[in-house]
Amino acid sequence: KAGVTQTPRYLIKTRGQQVTLSCSPISGHRSVSWYQQTPGQGLQFLFEYFSETQRNKGNFPGRFSGRQFSNSRSEMNVSTLELGDSALYLCASSPSSGTGVRANYGYTFGSGTRLTVV
Amino acid sequence: AQSVTQPDIHITVSEGASLELRCNYSYGATPYLFWYVQSPGQGLQLLLKYFSGDTLVQGIKGFEAEFKRSQSSFNLRKPSVHWSDAAEYFCAVGPTSGTYKYIFGTGTRLKVLA
Numbered sequence: 646k647a648g649v650t651q652t653p654r655y656l657i658k659t660r661g662q663q664v665t666l667s668c669s670p671i672s673g674h675r676s677v678s679w680y681q682q683t684p685g686q687g688l689q690f691l692f693e694y695f696s697e698t699q700r701n702k703g704n705f706p707g708r709f710s711g712r713q714f715s716n717s718r719s720e721m722n723v724s725t726l727e728l729g730d731s732a733l734y735l736c737a738s739s740p741s742s743g744t745g746v747r748a749n750y751g752y753t754f755g756s757g758t759r760l761t762v763v
Numbered sequence: 764a765q766s767v768t769q770p771d772i773h774i775t776v777s778e779g780a781s782l783e784l785r786c787n788y789s790y791g792a793t794p795y796l797f798w799y800v801q802s803p804g805q806g807l808q809l810l811l812k813y814f815s816g817d818t819l820v821q822g823i824k825g826f827e828a829e830f831k832r833s834q835s836s837f838n839l840r841k842p843s844v845h846w847s848d849a850a851e852y853f854c855a856v857g858p859t860s861g862t863y864k865y866i867f868g869t870g871t872r873l874k875v876l877a
Contacts, residue, residue, distance in 0.1 A: 651806075678864065688853065690864040701863040735806055737865075752857065752865070754799075756806035 649755035670738030677719040695742035769868035784839040786854030795857030
């Protein structure tokens, strides 16, 4: 079955602009999580959505937001881009939310969107 | 607070040599443990995971990892490294009741000498 699909793969934006990234989870997966990866901070959790509701949120400013649609596809938005937002943004999907075996067992990452802010 | 430590930032081995990448975690109970590999410009590929049971787990590409509760460790091993194994490796703890998110180590970059 198809994996987690993230689009676009690469983006170049100018400081001050906004950007929207998309993530299509594995069919049947209802939880989508987003992570930011930078050389300095490593992999940091942004937020998780389940059944169109944000379940958990990491320690990022309000410029970072997301949403999930009824088909479980998710988007994340970054407004007023800063140079420090340049990163690889990874999305992961899971059959369920929470901390149980089912949530952990099926956790699958996409290939990411590389965002460069100039 | 829950954390994952990968003490080695860089490791260089010769092709055909054995490999061990270290990972230590901080968590009160037994967490869900994972090893991922990331090639340049790519996403994360799951190598193996430990949930419970046998403490030696086998993964893809000939990798294995051993969970040692007494040492809070989950080290990754491979008996004979191939040049294609050069990549960055991440150890992670899965969502728990305290965090509800993956927590990753800082990664170990593996270089393989021909």
